[in-house]
Amino acid sequence: MTEPILIVGGGPAGLSAAQALSAVGRNSILVxxxxxxxxxxxxxxxxxxVPSDEWAKDAIGGMVSRVAESDLVDVRSGARVTEFTGAPGAFTATLSNGESCQVSAAILATGFTHFDxxxxxxxxxxxxxxxxxxVQVEQMISSGKGVYCPSDGRAPERVAILLCVGSxxxxxxxxxxxxxxxxxSANIAMEIREQLPECSVYIYYMDIRTFGLNEIKYYWRSQEEYRVKYIKSRVAEVTxxxxxxLIKGEDTLVKRPIAIPFDMVVHAIGMDPNVENxxxxxxxxxxxxxxxxIAHQSNYGGTGVTSRPGVFVAGAAIGPETIDDSIAQGQAVAMSAMALSPLAAAAAE
Amino acid sequence: MSNSGEKFTGHGEEWRDAKLSAQDAATATSWVELKIDKRAMLTNKDRVEDVRDAMWELEKDGEIIVHRVGDQHEPVMAKTLYGWDKKIPTNQLWHHKSCGQCGNIPGYPASLLWLMNQTGTRYLDETDQTSCTAWNYHGSGIGNIVSLAAVFLRNFHQAYVSAQAEGLDPGYYYPLVHCGTSFGNYKEIRHFLMHSAELREQVRKILAKLDRLIDGKLLIPEEIVHYSEWLHVMRQRIAAKQQIDASSLRVTIHPACHVYKMVPEDVIYDDDVLDGNRVAVSTGIMQEMGTQVIDYSTWYDCCGFGFRHIISEREFTRSFAIDRKIKVAVEEAHADVMVGHDTGCITTLDKNQWIGKAVGKDYALPVMADCQMAALLCGAHPYKIVQLHWHASPFEGLMEKLGIDWQTAKAEFEAYLEDVAEGKIETLYDPKRAITSGEGYQR
Amino acid sequence: MTTSAPSNAKANATVIADPVSADAPVDREELEQIFDDISSHPRYDHELNGCLNCGICTATCPSAHYYDYSPREIVQLLWTENLEGIHDAMQEKIWACAQCYTCAARCPFGNSPGGLVMVMREVAIKHGMESAKEVLRPFSRVMLKVMSTGNQLAPNMITPDHFPDWGPNISKVEAPLNILRKAIPMPTLHTLETAWAVNLKTSIELYTIWEDSGVLDQLETMDENLFDVVVDIMDEKREDYEDWLEEQDDDDDDDDDD
Structure with a gap:
């Protein structure tokens, strides 16, 4: 019998891998x-x-319930892997709760840490x-409370979003x-404008990287429909x-230093490597x-191949990644892990 | 600008808590799942270079000798921008003076030496030293990396050997740099020296001629230490000597560019001072002595000194100093005093206030160095020690607020000047010690 | 180094001139030499890594508030090897920089625009640019002091004549300057001609540094009169020192006789 595949991390990439394995009838253990x-x-x-416009609790929540309901996925939450020994096809994973399990391969979907x-x-x-x-603005919106200034709860009249904070x-x-x-950020800017039509929203950028179709839906639409203002400038200080x-910047296209008052300044924080890496x-x-x-080899021979045979990686554990691409990678790496494990098991015998 | 106090986010008496509920506060930071040391490189130190690592390598290779901060210097560890350690010596210090301070604000070094006397700190103030010459370099462009490096290492070599004049071992005294520009310049040059074998060779040749090498090698200091760092790590000990209550004092800090922006990874950020979000020196001691340190919107701005501007483009210097610093500190922060930690800034912010009156900008904000303020609060004489008469900004009101009778003090000082004229001079240390070689040297 | 040749007809021209300007044209060769000196300076590669054109340097620049000066522009000119633009910036703009290095502390690419300005100032001096001479003229008093004594500033230099905008009183207690100086409780500060008493041997050592590091040559290029004065003082002080050394030998001899 083939051992289950270990998935570490229950975010979009890990859920997607579990979903995929379950769909083809393979067992997995999700830690x-x-x-x-x-x-x-x-x-x-x-x-x-982004870009589905679906609420996270519905979209990702849906993935969570599909995985939770699957008989083929063994979910171990509140646990970490503390030891991982053996060879492809026959690994032993020891968990922080004292349990141990036999697995044929591992998928690291350990994600990232928000920049502090x-x-x-x-x-x-x-x-x-x-x-x-x-992240705080996302929470203000998702909690239903709406966007407000934490100091006194008032609705801001002027908001600046600073891009590349921690990037x-x-x-x-x-x-x-x-x-x-x-x-x-373009999405948040539109949300703010929708909730607070009187509020002016400015985005301070070095380059706008709303790649692919996002150019239209976010960069152009935020300007045409939502009147979000883009200023090409990295600000020096917020006081x-x-x-x-007050933010101090240069409008690099107009070439003058400027100091502009705001009620609220939003840091568009980047994605750090997971602090536990x-x-x-x-x-x-x-x-x-x-x-x-987590380092991985080039994708041409297979997706998510790490330096250790039988251990794969997917999603933001590799580097900054979108939710959609993390989901795609989770599924692709499930295939890598599955393709490897019977071969490895055969070799081991 | 009105200051209702409602939204003030400074650090004085108007400080207001953000009033986040416990739950909101937790939510706001819930994503910080592990304690992340402030500013620590998650991906370890290699990604931002620590020049001291290069020094140890070069020493191992036999290229240089490192002048260490030893136990005899009673070092106190401080944390820098990225959470690295910096050893601050607290005893046996060689005063590396500042030309601007000594020429123009003599109460600045005098207050520092006086504080050292109060705290029982041993030091040497001697004549065998030059300016760092970086003011001239930054102002005129005359000078270069070789000359700056040779001047730097000549001065630091003298600091190393100076104790021999008193029959003590080399390395007994550790150099303490008074000037912010010297501090920044020396650190920048040390970095260049560690990265260029060619520069090291050029400087070695010059210093060999001057007999300023140790075993044929360049002597490089383990730490380059600014006096404000000494003051910072000594702040509790100094505050213990405080005689004057300063709790009503509204203090604005002017941080010096060459102190904390040049080679920023080597500057003290203390978790206990402004949550480690801003450079700790000066703010730390002012808070320790019970003053209210007030934030203001142009805190990060420079003073306008400009190196050549202070000499030949004073319209820029004075406009910047008044409009972007003094005016803001007075109107926004309602400051009683502005406290700094560098020569050029104190000069610029202080001296340029007089001409402001001519254009209706009469802000009258006393300006002085952190060690001068600390000395005053420890009971130093405002004229004889703190030498405030050299300051152009009006400090008399500040004295009155602190309950210091400046008129009596002034009269005492004027009487003392008569003694001075007759040769009856009081000094902080035995004048014989100031000369360590050549004419006038006495063992 | 090589610079990419412009693709237009100018490429083969030996001079580049602005048709609407009366300024003398500058030789292409001279422009290349200037850039060569800048880009081969030991600081250059350390101070310039690339540019995101984010403007954080100009945002935080004190001089940008008051002058037609932008550190981002300086970086951009150098990075794109815009020889005419570099030459133009060296006429005036580089002297606007206040050398606070805030730009360097902020730059996300790890550049130091302020450091690059210093490189350009050094090269302007090396080439004896008229603009640099003009700019440095008011600096000569300070220069003389630092070259000859190793002290940038002296108490007797700060007078209401030289600093009328600092007010009529340099000291708020009236007394002769030498008495006020002696009333400073640090014996090293009882001076008028230098900020602190400087050991004679110290100055002599400094002269060797000036000579061997090329600083005297820089001075000679910029201001021959000042150069002559400084050299005279150096000679004089070296003689004083030699005399003193001889005296010591004599004293030693006397001691031996005893």
Whole structure:
């Protein structure tokens, strides 16, 4: 009999892998460190997803219930893998709750960590309460409370969204583009304009990367239909004059330094490597790449192949990734793991 | 600008909590699932270079010798921007003076030495030192990396050997840099030195001629330390000597660019000071001494000194100093005083206030260095020690607010000047020690 | 280094001139030499890595508020090897920079526009540009002081004559400057001619640094009169020092006789 496949992480990539394996009749064990499944979209309380416009709790929630209802998926939440030994086809995984299980392969769908804006203190987060992150705005919207200034609960009249917070910045050792923030920010800007039609929303950008069809649906539409203003500028500092927030920037296209007051400043925070990647790499014996994500080989010979045979990786564990692509990768890597395991099992005999 | 206090987010008496409910606060940060050390590189230190690693390598290779901060210097560990350690020596210090301070704001170094006397800190203030010459370089473009490096290492070599003049071992004294520009420049040059074998060779040749090598090798300091860092790690010990209550004082801090923006990874950020979100020096000691440190919107701005501007484009300097710093501190933060930690800034912010009156910008904000303020609060004489008469900004009102009788103090000082004229001079240390070689040297 | 030749007809021209400007045209060769000196400067590669044109440098630049100066423009000119633009910026713009290095502390690419300005200033001096001479003229008093004494500033330089905008009183307590200086409780500060008393040997050592690092050459290019004055002072002080050394030998001899 073929052993089940271990999936680590219950976010979009992990759920998708479990769904796929279940669909073809393969058993899997899904280990999730939180007490519930869903990953960042559920745990962090995202609102409407890009580009489907579906609420995270419906879209990802649907994936969660399909997986939970499947007889072929053995969900172990509130647990971590602490030890992983053996060879392809015959691995043993030990969990933090003391259980151990035999698996033929492993899929690491361990995701990312949101950038902590405290690492960029000159942009005011941690100093001024009305400087918030995109995740906080998502939570304001998904909770049904609407967008408000945390300092006093008022509806903001002027909002600035700063792109590339924790991305494309050598000063803090994060040179990568986080891929999703341009589109997500344009989406949030439209949500704010819809909820608060009197509120002006500005987006401060270096380049707009609403790739593919998102160009039309987010970048163009946010301007044409929602009158969101884009200023090509990375701001230097966010301060306060005691009444409002002030941001200091250069409008690089007009070439003058500017200081503009706002009620609320939103950091479009990027995607860091999972803070636990060091220990994940150690437990599973896989390499990390230079930036600290889980390293994988080129895709031409197979998807999600790590440095350790029989261990695969999918989704944002590889680097900044969208939800849709994480889902696609989860399914693709399920195929890699499944294709390998009978061969490996045969070889092992 | 009105200050209702409702939305003020500074750090003074108007400070208001954000009033997030416990649940909202938890939600806002719930995604920080593990404790992430502030500013720590998740992907480890290799991604931002620590120049000290290069120093240890070069020392191992026999290229340089590192002048260490040893136990004898009673170091206190501080945390820098990325959470790395920096060793701040607290005893046996060699004063590397600032030309602008000594020429123009002499109460600045005098207050520092006075505080050292109060805290029992041993030090040497001697004549065998030059300016770092970086003011000239940044202002005029005359000078270059080789000359700056040679000047830097010549001064630091002298700091290393200076104790021999007193019959003590080399390395007994550790250099303490008074000037912010020297501090920034030396760190920048140390970085270039560690990365260029060619530069090291050029400098080695010059220093060999001057007999300023150790065993034929360049002597590089383990830490380049600014006096404000000494003040910061000594702040509790200094506050213990405080005699004057300062709780009503509204203080604005002007942080110096060359102190915290040049080589920013080597500057102290303290979790206990402004939550580690801004440079800790000056703010730390002012808070420790019970003042109210008030935030203002142009906190990050420079002073307008400009190196050449202060000399030849003073319209820029004074406009910037008044419009973007002094005016904001007065109108927005209602400050009683602006406190800084660098030569050029104190000069610029202080001296340019007089001309402001001519154009209706009479803000009258006292400006002084953190060590001057600390000395005042510890009971130092405002004229004899803190030497406030050299300051152009009006400090008399500030004295009155602190309950210091400046008129009596001034009269005492004027009487003292008569003693001085007769040669009866009081000094902070034995003048013989100031000369360590050549004419006038006495063992 | 090589620069990509412009694709238009100008490529073969030896001079580049603005048809509507009366300014003398600058030789292409001279432009290339200037850029060569800039890009081969030891600081250059350390200070310039690329550019995202995000404008954070200009956003935070004090000089950009008051001058037609933008650190982003400086970076862009250098990165794109815009030789005419670089030459133009060296006439005035590079002297607007206040050298605060906020740009360097903020740049997400790890550039230092302020450091690049210093490289361009050094090269402007190397080429003896008129603009640099003009800009440095008011600096000569300070330059003389730092070159000859190793101190940038001296108490007797700060007078209401030189700093009329600092008010009529340099000290709020009236007394002769030498008395006020002696009333500073640090013995090293009882000086008028230098910020602190400088050991003679220290100055002599500094002169060797000036000579061997090329700083004297820079000075000679920029201001020959000042150069002559500085060299005279250097000679004089070196003689004083030699005399003192001889005296010591004599004293030692005397000691031996005892």
């Amino acid at each position: 999730e460190k939180e007490d519930r499944l869903g990953g960042a979209p559920i745990i962090s309380g995202y609102a409407k997803l 804006s405290i690492n960029k203190p000159e942009w005011g987060f941690g100093t001024y309460p009305d400087v918030v992150t995109t 494309r910045d050598r000063q803090i050792g994060r040179e990568w583009c986080s891929k999703i923030c341009c589109t997500v 306060s004059d005691g009444n409002r927030l 060091d220990s994940i790499a150690k437990v599973f014996g896989v390499d990390l790449q230079a930036e600290g994500n």
